[in-house]
Amino acid sequence: xxxxxxxxxxxxxxxxxxxxxxxxxxxxxxxxxxxxxxxxxxxxxxxxxxxxxxxxxxxxxxxxxxxxxxxxxxxxxxxxxxxxxxxxxxxxxxxxxxxxxxxxxxxxxxxxxxxxxxxx
Numbered sequence: 001x002x003x004x005x006x007x008x009x010x011x012x013x014x015x016x017x018x019x020x021x022x023x024x025x026x027x028x029x030x031x032x033x034x035x036x037x038x039x040x041x042x043x044x045x046x047x048x049x050x051x052x053x054x055x056x057x058x059x060x061x062x063x064x065x066x067x068x069x070x071x072x073x074x075x076x077x078x079x080x081x082x083x084x085x086x087x088x089x090x091x092x093x094x095x096x097x098x099x100x101x102x103x104x105x106x107x108x109x110x111x112x113x114x115x116x117x118x119x120x
Contacts, residue, residue, distance in 0.1 A: 012037070017049045065090050066117040067099040083110040090116035 016037060023030040023043050034043040058079040063086055065073040073095035077086055087108050090096060096118060103120040110116050 019043070020046055020049055061113055063090065063113070064115045065093055065096050066115065067096060068119060069117060072096055072099055081113075083113070086110055086113060086116060090118065 016034075019030045019033050019037070020043065023034075027043075031043050034046075060076045061079050061081075063075050063077055064071055065075060073093050075089060075093055077089050081089070087110050090110075091100070091105075091108070100118055100120050105118060105120055107119045108116065109119070
């Protein structure tokens with residue numbers, strides 16, 4: 001299957017970044033690979049690949065929902081949700097509702113935006 005121009009550019013960029021990242025570990029082999037990719041300059045003179053802080057940010061978080069310490073469900077919430085919003089989303093989950101319906105909720109623990117434990 002042939003790759004279109006955009007796909008080939010992405011693959012080539014990934015291969016070049018991988019070769020650069022491997023260069024401190026296996027310098028002789030990566031230098032050969034670098035020249036095999038069509039570059040004339042030495043790999044030793046190429047700057048380290050840059051990265052985007054924005055790409056490292058999570059858009060969603062997986063929250064484990066427990067009722068009385070037993071895992072009952074999991075939900076995905078936006079990473080921007082605060083503890084109150086996470087708690088409301090957890091209590092609105094239908095599988096959690098099945099276990100807390102007609103019972104008094106004594107306490108709701110939200111642990112570091114990773115887990116919600118509802119004590120009934």
